[in-house]
Amino acid sequence: MHEKQALGGRLLTKPFWVLLTLAMIAGLLLIKRFLFGIGAVTNLSDGYPWGIWIVYDVLVGTALGCGGYSIALLVYIFNKGEYHPLVRSALMTSAFGYTLAGVSIFIDIGRYWQMYNVFLPWHINVNSIMFEVAACIGAYVFVLWIEFSPTFLEHRKSLETKKKLNKFLFFFIALGVLLPTMHQSSLGSLMIIAGEKLSPMWQTGWLPLLFLLTAITMGYAVVIFESLFSAVALKRPLDETPILGKLSVMMIPLLVLFLLLRFGDLIWRGQLGNIFNDGMLGAFFVVENVLFLIPIIMLASAKNRMKATTLFWSAGSMILAGALYRFDTFLVAFNPGVGYHYFPSASEILITVGIISIEIMAYLIFVKKLPVLPAIKHS
Amino acid sequence: MNLERRDFLKVLSAGALTAGNVTSVFAGIRKTLSADAVGILYDGTICIGCKACEAACKQYNDMPPESANLEKATGVDGIWDESYDLSEKTLNKIKLYEHGDASTHNSEENGFAFVKKACMHCVDPDCVSACPVTALVKNDATGIVEYDKDACIGCRYCMVACPYNVPKFEYAQAIPEIVKCELCNHRQAEGGIPACCEFCPTGASLFGKVTDLLEEARKRIKLVAGSTYEYPMRSLDEGDVSPKTVAPYINYIYGEKEGGGTQYLLLSAIPFTKLGLPELSATSSASKSEGIQHGIYKGMIAPIALLGGLLYGAYQTTKNSEG
Amino acid sequence: MGKLLTSTESLEMSFSNELEAQGVSRRSFLKFCTAITAAMGLPATMVARVADTITSPTRTPVIWLHFQECTGCTESLLRTTHPTVEELVLDMISLDYSETLCAAAGHQVEKSLIDSAKLNEGKYILVVEGSIPVKQDGIYCKIADRTALDILNDYGSRAAAIVAIGSCASWGGVQSSSPNPTGATGVHEIIKDKPVINLPGCPASPYNLLSTILYYLTLGKLPQLDSKARPKFAYGRLIHEHCERRPHFDAGRFALEFGDDGHREGYCLYKLGCKGPETYNNCSSILFGDVGSGAWPVGTGHPCFGCSEEGVGFTKYIHEQSAVFTDTPPASYAQISGDKAGGITIGGAAVAGAVGGVIVGASAMAAKKMKAEETAPESDA
Structure with missing residues (x-):
């Protein structure tokens, strides 16, 4: 068992105040959104009903929240105990990511007070991918907090409860792997129904598998990126580099599979030529795939994998690639017809920034107050 | 490499299991037109662009005119409607095709033509498939795609799904709704016909049973250009006709096949793509999306099997540890 | 008039006196000149020349022939009231022969026709009112024992120019309606070389006649004509284009039957058979008949019946729907691919840029620290 400990230290640092200010700006803008409607703060239109709130906060946000899923898959299902030190912080970021994605959905949907209809059997539509996604994400948020709850219990020293919980935890761990597998693939399936509105370079029946593969990969990347970044930001030693280097290997086969599947499908459907015909879109496609290739190349040699900077940049590239893939599929390559444009408005971005700020603030509070990060081994 | 080959294959098989065998689930045409389905035949060649349909639609559906910009410019409100597309205040919209000096009606070159945008009332509607809470329902008898605001959560997935961009959302409202044409359900309940058809002065918007309308449309596209044809007015059942000179029809009925067919059919003398109507495959996107989804979740066998495997794995790894 | 006019001055004096006697001041005369100049499509600088033309002592000889018609065109000219068009017209021209207006009769008046034509050979303007029957050598209309066809050929060939006034003279009018028993024909189909x-x-x-004559006398040339030989300044646009009820058409508000609510509200008369959308004339812009505001057919609540348009008036049924024909559809139509809002804004771009900058900056800084840390322990050890 690996020792975990709360970081301690002052909470109200300067960066924290900045984050708090950003969160408060978002709060004010949210008041405007709920009083005057979504149109008052966003650039959403009849052609682009979904903007960054869905694409960043929900799609990219939950993919970034796949750290817990990816690590749990490795540790609990494939029995790779050596990654166990990463589980807790990964689960925590997942819990934040998913919870705030849920909050974003609440902000984004128009008739939020009827949101619970998604869970009422007489309302649900089993044909709807959105139902699958909504129900699954809702359940997963619950599962994530259960999975993370031992941390609270340790903090409160209620070890009896923790022991009882541990008996059932395997059930939630299994669910915690099943649910993301379902909804991360379904998030891709969402766009199949957009049919001809989505460019053929992105529109494919393989969307669910492509989204699932990138979600798992992004999960690993985010664990690596976050561990390294927080180590530097919180002035902790880079002790985890070797284990992160080992973890980074996981991304390579998944990415190779992703690229093979993607290009194979494009060639099969005879759509590869569009890269050169489609101007802007072709460029986006190329940039996206280059970003997917970078980690494969950078992490190919074992020596490189032991370098924190290499790990950091390849993980960053992977996150960017996955995020861009989602932005492209839902916004850039989505063309509802001539005349419609979308670029997020300032308030729209500020609300997203506010949500991210809340996420970072929560992270800071948790790592400082709760036993999340591995205890520093003083040598 | 620490990940063993066996484990890697396990991941693969789990992924393949969940993502399903996508190539085998293409579902094809699933839904057919109900015998009593009603719809509209819009004949762009005899439309004069008077917008009577728009005015009547607004009047009978209690829609306010869109005049924000005009109001800004003139200080006068509520007199003139200046919507430029379908919107949350506009359920149907006459749009103009223009080319060159726009001197000839129904001509692709140097001509102009009209097209009416409205809900197509698809036979296999993508919006209905997309809605997570069954707020959009296709009426079994009439085939009208109806909206239930008490179910709607406002996720706007229907707007993403609709290939014609028909459902609209009230972005400017704190308590918004999705807005779309419901073929004047309330007027039909009282024995009436959709307002756009009743008030069309030329018969360009014609109400009727879809099967009859298709027959009428097939008859029209075979007519000789320049001959005179007695165009039915308002509704096929009424028997009122107006003689007009036949324009050179494009030999195609838009809506007969698009996305599995629609109950709103269009005829034109210029190519439909020029009128801003999308080129769609003969099956709905919903059939593909549902095909893949149901392929993956068929009887929930795959997820339950996966859960079984996961439970076993998780139990084995956690039974001896403290988590 | 009973007064011998000897000099230009006295003529001009008499003209203004005459106008004043009829209650028309110099000021309102010039105002009228401005309006009529605009109606002809001439620039404002031409107003003075138009006024000069009207008051000029030289009078162009005019021969006015009546064939198959009702004299309605002459009547409508004579019945104009304020600025007395007929006065203006008749004062500008020397009307040497007109069956309606000549005091003389019989051989006496025939002589003045023959004399005038001989005296002004190739210089006079011939105004024709009424259609010319051509069946059976034109025996359906005879004046002074000559057929209308014969008279037209005779005086038409010797005129400087011919003005065909009214639909009858222009394209046959009501007499040419099917089955057209007399073979009623318009002037331009008979006289081809003038x-x-x-x-x-x-x-x-009557204003179109006045404008045409004024144009000719002021500029010494014929006004620009369309493909049907109509002056473009008067017949260049559809009645529909300037109709006072046009906003109702554009908004889709129609009178459905006479006397219904829409009709009372002054809605568009298209559904009642208005031919405005296929009839070229300026009734909707200058109104018709000089009776006053709103006093033209559409203004009084009756659909335009297309009287001036060949193939429409006297041909189509009065309540038959017209083919709407727009020369160029107005810009108020929604375009197929109209641009919509939602593009990038400065605020959005700035915030997005700032966010991107912060992410890249923070990552770069973190990487820098990592690098430093990676190398530091080695040097320590």
Whole structure:
């Protein structure tokens, strides 16, 4: 068992105040959104009903929240105990990511007070991918907090409860792997129904598998990126580099599979030529795939994998690639017809920034107050 | 490499299991037109662009005119409607095709033509498939795609799904709704016909049973250009006709096949793509999306099997540890 | 008039006196000149020349022939009231022969016709009112024992230009309606070697006649004509384009039957058979008949019946729907691919840029620290 400990230290640092200010700006803008409607703060239109709130906060946000899923898959299902030190912080970021994605959905949907209809059997539509996604994400948020709850219990020293919980935890761990597998693939399936509105370079029946593969990969990347970044930001030693280097290997086969599947499908459907015909879109496609290739190349040699900077940049590239893939599929390559444009408005971005700020603030509070990060081994 | 080959294959098989065998689930045409389905035949060649349909639609559906910009410019409100597309205040919209000096009606070159945008009332509607809470329902008898605001959560997935961009959302409202044409359900309940058809002065918007309308449309596209044809007015059942000179029809009925067919059919003398109507495959996107989804979740066998495997794995790894 | 006019001055004096006697001041005369200049499509600088033309002592000889018609065109000219168009017209021209207006009769008046034509050979303007029957050598209309066809060929060939006033003279008018028993024909189909200006209408608007004559006398040339030989300044646009009820058409508000609510509200008369959308004339812009505001057919609540348009008036049924024909559809239509809002804004771009900058900056800084840390322990050890 690996020792975990709360970081301690002052909470109200300067960066924290900045984050708090950003969160408060978002709060004010949210008041405007709920009083005057979504149109008052966003650039959403009849052609682009979904903007960054869905694409960043929900799609990219939950993919970034796949750290817990990816690590749990490795540790609990494939029995790779050596990654166990990463589980807790990964689960925590997942819990934040998913919870705030849920909050974003609440902000984004128009008739939020009827949101619970998604869970009422007489309302649900089993044909709807959105139902699958909504129900699954809702359940997963619950599962994530259960999975993370031992941390609270340790903090409160209620070890009896923790022991009882541990008996059932395997059930939630299994669910915690099943649910993301379902909804991360379904998030891709969402766009199949957009049919001809989505460019053929992105529109494919393989969307669910492509989204699932990138979600798992992004999960690993985010664990690596976050561990390294927080180590530097919180002035902790880079002790985890070797284990992160080992973890980074996981991304390579998944990415190779992703690229093979993607290009194979494009060639099969005879759509590869569009890269050169489609101007802007072709460029986006190329940039996206280059970003997917970078980690494969950078992490190919074992020596490189032991370098924190290499790990950091390849993980960053992977996150960017996955995020861009989602932005492209839902916004850039989505063309509802001539005349419609979308670029997020300032308030729209500020609300997203506010949500991210809340996420970072929560992270800071948790790592400082709760036993999340591995205890520093003083040598 | 620490990940063993066996484990890697396990991941693969789990992924393949969940993502399903996508190539085998293409579902094809699933839904057919109900015998009593009603719809509209819009004949762009005899439309004069008077917008009577728009005015009547607004009047009978209690829609306010869109005049924000005009109001800004003139200080006068509520007199003139200046919507430029379908919107949350506009359920149907006459749009103009223009080319060159726009001197000839129904001509692709140097001509102009009209097209009416409205809900197509698809036979296999993508919006209905997309809605997570069954707020959009296709009426079994009439085939009208109806909206239930008490179910709607406002996720706007229907707007993403609709290939014609028909459902609209009230972005400017704190308590918004999705807005779309419901073929004047309330007027039909009282024995009436959709307002756009009743008030069309030329018969360009014609109400009727879809099967009859298709027959009428097939008859029209075979007519000789320049001959005179007695165009039915308002509704096929009424028997009122107006003689007009036949324009050179494009030999195609838009809506007969698009996305599995629609109950709103269009005829034109210029190519439909020029009128801003999308080129769609003969099956709905919903059939593909549902095909893949149901392929993956068929009887929930795959997820339950996966859960079984996961439970076993998780139990084995956690039974001896403290988590 | 009973007064011998000897000099230009006295003539001009007499003209203004005459106008004043009829209650028309110099000021309102010039105002009228401005309006009529605008109606002809001439620039404002031409107003003085138009006024000069009207008051000029030289009078152009005019021969006015009546064939198969009702004299409605002459009547509508004579019945104009304020600025007395007929006065202006008759004062500008020397009307040497007109069956309606000549005091003389019989051989006496025939002589003045023959004399005038001989005296002004190739210089006079011939105004023709009424259609010319051509069946059976034109025996359906005879004056002084000559057929209309014969008279037209005779005086038409010797005229400087011909003005065909009214629909009858322009294209046959009501008499040419199917089955057209007399073979009623318009002037321009008979006289091919002389310029013929058509001023269709039933009756023709007297202002269009005045404008045409004024144009000719002021500039010494014929006004620009369309493909049907109508002056473009008067017949260049559809009645529909300037109709006072046009906003109702554009908004889709129609009177469905006479006397219904829409009709009372002044809605568009298209559904009642208005031919405005296929009839070229200026009734909707200058109104018709000089009776006052709103006093033209559409203004009084009756659909335009297309009197001036060949193939429409006297041909189509009165309540038959017209083919709407827009020369160029107005810009108020929604375009197929109209641009919509939602593009990038400065605020959005700035915030997005700032966010991107912060992410890249923070990552770069973190990487820098990592690098430093990676190398530091080695040097320590």
